[in-house]
Amino acid sequence: MIRCIAIDDEPLALRQITGYVEKTPFLELSASFNSALKAMDFLNENEVDLMFVDINMPDLTGLDFVKSTSAKAKVIFTTAYREYGYEGFQLDAADYLVKPIGYPDFLKAVTKTKERFFTKKESVETIEKNDQYLFIKSEYKIVRIDFKDITFIESMRDYVRIHLDNQKPVMALMGIKKMEDFLPTHYFMRVHRSFIVALNRITTIERNRIVFGKDYIPISEQYKDAFQEFLDTRFLK
Template identity: 45%
Template sequence: MRSKLKCVVVDDEPMAREIIETYITKTPNLEVLASCKDAAEAILFAQENEVDLFFLDINMPEISGLSFAKIIKNKSQIIFTTAYREYAIEGFNLNVVDYLLKPISFDRFLQAVQKVSQSEIAKNNNDFMFVRSDRKMVKIDFKSILYIESLSDYLKIFTTDKIIVIRETITSLEEKLPSKKFIRIHRSFIVSFKNISSYTNEFIEINQKALPISRSYKESVLQKLAKV
């Protein structure tokens, strides 16, 4: 059985937050992790917790929803909730899942959620990806990946039988990997959950190699490993 999508509601209007929270509780595949009154509070929460989906107001004081969406850089999916139609084009340029105009009906809410569910399921059910290496697109099975290391302007993908070198940022590659199968432990390392042989508070061991867990990732990494 698939786990529920973990949701955070971000809106400076208490009534607007309450409506979305009610809709989430009525939807079987969703759960409310937090309800935040502004983007700053949501940013702090996202640093300490894994969030699948933000229901995000755009017109908020200090940090707008648009700015927040740029800050989290596709680490979570976003559905915008706003009373202002003029933000729609910029919102979709940020690759958000959907754009809901207030007042939001439950039917329209469910349509948006369906898009999220389909996207998440597809991402986590794929068992391979293609990457560009040596002037061709190379297929890599997720199950063969041990870990990924970032070295300046290129990456090394360590698999069970070879090393594949690609020119891509570790952040962009992280977005292509299913979050249920891989975890970022350091600005320079992503590892495969299933290939972890042991770990401490400081290191993860894969294939007899100790990879460091950085201070900024430590809390979230240890929380995820404790749930495996």
């Protein structure tokens, strides 16, 4: 399922888009918002795959919202004005829908987005796993990565960067959620929407951040309780 949010300050337009999402089998509506500012608060603690963003909104336009957010989601812009199409595609938008939007046009856009950004990944992700190592495709090569060498894993849009002890990081075309599902939970923990850490490599925690040399990994509110539970079982008081 592709997790979605919809943002539009017009109630009817927002209701139409959310209705289209709910009737499309491969889409899942995570939330809807009548302002980009409210959506930004949600994205600070939640991950989505696709955003439907109206361009003409007060306070913060859809274009400025996409420029300012750090969310890794793909974007389909919606607007009544065709002239914004070029600027939208400059922001690497997946597609651009002009109001009034009929369901056939909506379905065509999301199907194309699914095939382009979400279906192809399955063929290039992890191909073997066990409790000691995994194999992934990286830069046209198949690379073995031992779990004991991983310090942390960082999400970078459609890729993950696997940071290794005394080795060059490895980049792979894969979502961080997919990587999280493959990793053994007794070795690794998600501590932020963009970071997974190797628990046995943690040596220093400072101001709600995990320190790996010069890298500081934030612990977000969403994962704070689970991480604290891990600490409590190993904390000498």
